[in-house]
Amino acid sequence: NAEGNVTHYVAVKEDVTARKVAEAKLEQLAVTDSLTGLLNRRGFFQEAEKVYARSLNPPYELAILMMDIDHFKDINDRYGHQAGDAVLREIGARLRDRLRPTDLVARYGGEEFVALLPRTPLDTLRQIARRLNAAICEKPVTYEGAPIPVTVSIGGAMLTADCRLLDELLSRADQAMYQAKASGRNCAVMFNAEGIQHEGC
Secondary structure (H helix, E strand, C coil): CHHHHHHHHHHHHHHHHHHHHHHHHHHHHHCECCCCCCECHHHHHHHHHHHHHHHHCCECCEEEEEEEECCHHHHHHHHCHHHHHHHHHHHHHHHHHHCCCCCEEEEEECCEEEEEEECCCHHHHHHHHHHHHHHHHCCCEEECCEEECCCEEEEEEECECCECCHHHHHHHHHHHHHHHHHCCCCCEEEEECCEEEECCC
16 A cells, blocks of 8 residues: 555665765775774875866975884883883874874885875975974873873875875875984984985984
């Protein structure tokens, strides 16, 4: 009867809606780091490709920061893996809270984070890198009442005339980050048109 058809239609509609909600949740889980709540590597690349494409037409300045927690293995060894997880969560939160809503920030893997910053000139990138460095090293992470000192090494890079691909941009930021580690850690190094430039620790 008509009444039965209405009931059947509502049930089917609710079933489809529930399935779509479940699928959306699964997709969200697939691109989110379960520990920090940030994008994971897959999620970062999905969104970064969109930001990168927008930066080309019309062109605008696009910058990236690669950040690695210094001596993270020592933190795990000394305080335990749960403390290490707490450090990752806290550092992720500090990065997210100090970047703009338009910036992409992700846990890139292990103890490494990445941030893609649209419409960001080099001078501003340097300021942001210094601010993030200070936000992390000036306040220890507290775990079960114990302060855990944490520092990060940061590498930054800009899209330039000779660096127009997202993979190249990531590679240059990664090179700069490893230079920061080689320079004593707890500092930022920028890779620009003149090459790697130390920003100080």
